[in-house]
Amino acid sequence: xATRWGICSAGKISHDFAVAxxxxxxxxxxxxxxxARKLKDAQEFAAKHGASRSYGSYEELARDPDVDxxxxxxxxxxxxxxxxxxxxxxxxxxxxxxxxxxxxxVKEILDSAKKNDVFLMEAVWTRFFPASEEIRRLLARGxxxxxxxxxSEFAVPLQHVQRAVQKELxxxxxxxxxxxxxxxxxxxxxxxxxxxxxxxGVCFESGVDETVVVTxxxxxxxxxxxxxxxxxxxxxxxxxxxxxxxIKVPYPMxxxxxxxxxxxxxxxxxxxxxxxxxxxxxxxxxxxxxxVRQCLLKGLKESTIMSHADSLLLAEVExxxxxQVGVVYSQxxx
Numbered sequence: 001x002a003t004r005w006g007i008c009s010a011g012k013i014s015h016d017f018a019v020a021x022x023x024x025x026x027x028x029x030x031x032x033x034x035x036a037r038k039l040k041d042a043q044e045f046a047a048k049h050g051a052s053r054s055y056g057s058y059e060e061l062a063r064d065p066d067v068d069x070x071x072x073x074x075x076x077x078x079x080x081x082x083x084x085x086x087x088x089x090x091x092x093x094x095x096x097x098x099x100x101x102x103x104x105x106v107k108e109i110l111d112s113a114k115k116n117d118v119f120l121m122e123a124v125w126t127r128f129f130p131a132s133e134e135i136r137r138l139l140a141r142g143x144x145x146x147x148x149x150x151x152s153e154f155a156v157p158l159q160h161v162q163r164a165v166q167k168e169l170x171x172x173x174x175x176x177x178x179x180x181x182x183x184x185x186x187x188x189x190x191x192x193x194x195x196x197x198x199x200x201g202v203c204f205e206s207g208v209d210e211t212v213v214v215t216x217x218x219x220x221x222x223x224x225x226x227x228x229x230x231x232x233x234x235x236x237x238x239x240x241x242x243x244x245x246x247i248k249v250p251y252p253m254x255x256x257x258x259x260x261x262x263x264x265x266x267x268x269x270x271x272x273x274x275x276x277x278x279x280x281x282x283x284x285x286x287x288x289x290x291x292v293r294q295c296l297l298k299g300l301k302e303s304t305i306m307s308h309a310d311s312l313l314l315a316e317v318e319x320x321x322x323x324q325v326g327v328v329y330s331q332x333x334x
Contacts, residue, residue: 005021006064006070009036009073010041013096013279015278016277018048020289021285023273032067035054042055062089071094076098079098084109094289097123100315101175102329113301121288127306134259142244143262154254155227167207173212173231177228180254199320209322209325213227214228236252271283291303
């Protein structure tokens with residue numbers, strides 16, 4: 001039986017996710033329905049991606065009995081409401097990152113998934129890339145010795161993108177692009193909690209973070225440093241340095257297609273998209289979709305690769321970074 005997907009939101013990221021699904025066997029993955037706030041948008045999306053049903057409200061999608069799992073592609077201030085709608089309707093959920101605006105919201109979402117006994121995963125797509133799998137394999141077998149330092153950066157000029165700079169749209173570099181650096185660090189250090197977090201940054205006039213530099217210290221004299229920005233362009237690479245060598249993740253570190261391990265480069269190509277994409281390497285979202293399918297087939301309620309504990313840790317560290325930089329969302333005051 002194919003995993004039957006419902007798509008919540010007919011925006012850019014949902015388009016790319018639908019294109020990525022089409023690179024997987026139709027016997028395994030099908031898009032059966034799409035919902036948008038405007039029925040016309042949902043109908044256009046359904047026609048483009050071959051979904052048989054389109055809805056002008058998210059509630060109708062939640063009531064569709066033929067949907068196994070819902071992909072949530074709305075902007076992050078709406079994640080909490082959407083996740084609760086679908087989990088309470090007993091739907092499995094793959095929700096775009098960040099899972100929510102803060103730790104309080106993340107806990108509410110995770111509690112609802114547990115209470116309703118459904119699968120839920122934050123769509124940290126990077127973790128499921130073949131290159132990321134290889135990194136975990138190399139670290140597990142001690143290829144670079146003991147890791148002492150993780151360095152990463154993700155910085156792209158997004159001043160012209162409203163959702164990246166407006167506070168009410170969940171703007172700010174940390175939640176939009178910094179999460180990729182933080183999840184990378186957390187993956188390398190096996191989901192450990194940092195023992196100290198030091199963050200400094202500058203903000204847009206809107207009050208959200210434009211550029212942030214973060215230093216994390218882990219038990220055993222291990223460090224991580226990352227830079228994220230919505231104001232400038234950086235090379236956007238990552239490095240894992242150990243006592244016996246170095247793993248370099250070349251651009252684009254958030255959707256990697258190559259690794260350089262102690263000077264030796266390996267390529268991990270992605271399938272070609274069937275139609276134009278909005279974002280780079282988006283067919284790589286196929287790997288998180290397949291992870292969801294495998295978890296559902298096994299009856300799991302969370303992924304071991306991107307677990308509920310992983311999502312909670314990301315939110316807790318993000319909250320502390322924002323506190324130090326002075327970024328406060330309305331969701332923090334409720």
